[in-house]
Amino acid sequence: xxxxxxxxxxxxxxxxxxxxxxxxxxxxxxxxxxxxxxxxxxxxxxxxxxxxxxxxxxxxxxxxxxxxxxxxxxxxxxxxxxxxxxxxxxxxxxxxxxxxxxxxxxxxxxxxxxxxxxxxxxxxxxxxxxxxxxxxxxxxx
Numbered sequence: 705x706x707x708x709x710x711x712x713x714x715x716x717x718x719x720x721x722x723x724x725x726x727x728x729x730x731x732x733x734x735x736x737x738x739x740x741x742x743x744x745x746x747x748x749x750x751x752x753x754x755x756x757x758x759x760x761x762x763x764x765x766x767x768x769x770x771x772x773x774x775x776x777x778x779x780x781x782x783x784x785x786x787x788x789x790x791x792x793x794x795x796x797x798x799x800x801x802x803x804x805x806x807x808x809x810x811x812x813x814x815x816x817x818x819x820x821x822x823x824x825x826x827x828x829x830x831x832x833x834x835x836x837x838x839x840x841x842x843x844x845x
Contacts, residue, residue, distance in 0.1 A: 711803065717797070717800065718790075722777065735763070736763075736765075736802070744758070760813040761814060763838075773787050777790050794821070794822070796826075797814055798813065799814060800814060815840065826838070
């Protein structure tokens with residue numbers, strides 16, 4: 705059985721921690737597949753058993769329509785860059801935060817492969833006036 709939940713917005717997070725916020729009307733599609741929960745304990749820094757919890761997915765897919773591609777974002781120190789230009793210039797999405805109407809949210813890491821600032825798994829393709837961004841967990845897909 706599928707639960708129907710309403711999103712308020714989605715934040716796409718880039719490698720340099722910049723992000724863009726997309727409300728649902730700016731999207732044509734979204735898929736965050738095979739989400740897993742992981743735990744991490746830094747026993748050197750935290751001595752009382754504090755634990756970090758994080759989510760990651762095996763595949764990420766989003767289609768952003770023309771209204772979403774027009775929003776302004778930063779790209780490094782450059783301001784007032786359209787999201788379209790940002791996505792076509794850099795393959796560096798690291799996370800997505802899905803924020804729901806009920807006030808809850810989930811921060812999810814997307815698959816990443818590559819050194820430094822470029823996610824070699826990420827592709828950006830035009831689909832009419834929209835852009836399709838896909839990050840499969842396997843280069844061969």
